[in-house]
Amino acid sequence: MSLQDKLDAFKADFEGKKAPKQAVEIMHRATAELIASGQADHALKVGAVAPSFTLAEADDGPLSSTDLLARGPLVLSFYRGVWCPYCNIELEALQEASAAIRATGAELVAISPQSLVNGRKAKHEKQVTFPMLSDPNGEVANAFGLRFRLPDDLIALYKSFGVDLAVVNDDPSWTLPMPARFVVAPDGVIVYAEVSPDYTRRPDPTDLLPVLEQLKSSVAA
Template identity: 30%
Template sequence: MKLNLNLTLSIILGLFMISNLSNAQEKAVYEKYGVVVSSLQPGLEVGDDAFQFKGKTQNKKDFDLEKALKKGPVVVNFFRGSWCPYCAKHLINVNDSLSMIEKAGATFMAITPETEERFAAFAEKKGFDFDLVGDPKLDIMNGYKVTFEVNDGYQEMLKKYEKDLTKINSIKNASLPVPATFIIGQDGKIIARHYDPNYKGRMSVKEILSALESI
C-alpha cells in the first residue's frame, strides 16, 4: 500500500512539474511576441454571444454589426495595424478571395486600434474591398477579450523601425489585439474562432470558408 501511495505521489508531482514547465515555456513564447502575459485576455469562445458594436470605416461610413448580421454571417478580424507585415499579408490574401467569402453569404471586416488616418491610407494603398473599422478606445477589442499590453522590449524593437505604438494607436498607449478572427452567425453567436497570441498564425481563407459551409 505504501509503495502504491509513493508511486501515486511521484506521478502527481511529475505531472505538476511538467505542467509548470509547460506554462513557463508558454509564457516565454508569449513574451517573445511582445505580450505582457498578465494582461492577456482569453478571447470569446465558440457559442458565446458576440459583442455588438458600431464603428467608423476607412471611408468614414458607419459599420453596425447588428445590421450586418441581418444580411448574413460576419467574419470579424482583429489586426495590429498597417505597420504589421503579417497582418498586411493576411488581409491581402483575404481581399484576393473576398468574392468566395461573399458568395458564401458572409461579410468580412477588420478592426484595428490604429489611428483612422493610418488605417484609411493602408486600405487605399492595398485596395481593400472590405471595411476596416477603428477601435479608438479599445471597446471592441475588450468586448471580444483580445487585448493585451505590449512589453517594453517589443516596444523598443518597434521604435527602431520608427513604429511607436503610443503614437500609432488612437488611444496613445501600447495595447494591441491578439490577431484573432471570429465568425458570427446571424443569431449573434460565435460559430468559429482563431485565437493565437503568436501573431504569425492566422485563420486562412480556406478555414473561413469551411466554417461558413458548416452553418
C-alpha cells in the same frame, strides 16, 4: 502558397537577414510571455454571444454589427495595423478570399486599433474592398478578450524601428489585439474562433469557408 507559408517566408527573411539578433530575441520573448500568460484562453470562444459594436469605417462612416448581422453571417478579422508586415500579408490573403466569403452570404470586416487615417492608408495601399474598421483604444478588441499591453522592452524596440503606436493608434496605451478571426452567426452567436497570441501564425482564410457554407445551408433549410 498558403497564408502561413507566406508568413513563414517573410519571417525567415526578416529574422535571418534583416533584424538584429537582439531585436529578434526581444520579439520572441514578448511572444513567449503572451502565450504563457494564457490570455488567448480567455478570449471569446465558440458558443459565446459576440459583443455588439458600432465603429467608423475607413471610407464610409460608421458601421454597426447589428446592421451587418441583419445581412447574414459576419466574419471579423482583428489585426494589429498598417505598420505590421504580417498583418499586411494577411490583408492580402483576406482580399483574395473575399469573393468566396461573400458568395456564402457572409460579410467580412477587418478591425484594428489604428486611427482612421491609417486605416484608410492600409485599405487603399492593399486595395481592400471589404470594410476596415477603426477600434478606438481597442475597446471592441477588449470586449472579445484580445487586447494586451506590449512589454516595455518591445515598446522601446518598436520606437527604435520608427513605429510609435501612440501616434499610429492615436492612443498612448501601447495596447494591441492578438490577431484573431471570428465567424458570428446572424443570431449573434460565435460559431468559429481562432486567436493567435503568436502574431506570426494565422489561419488561412479558406478555413472559414466550410463553416460559412454550413451556415448558408442551415439558413436555407
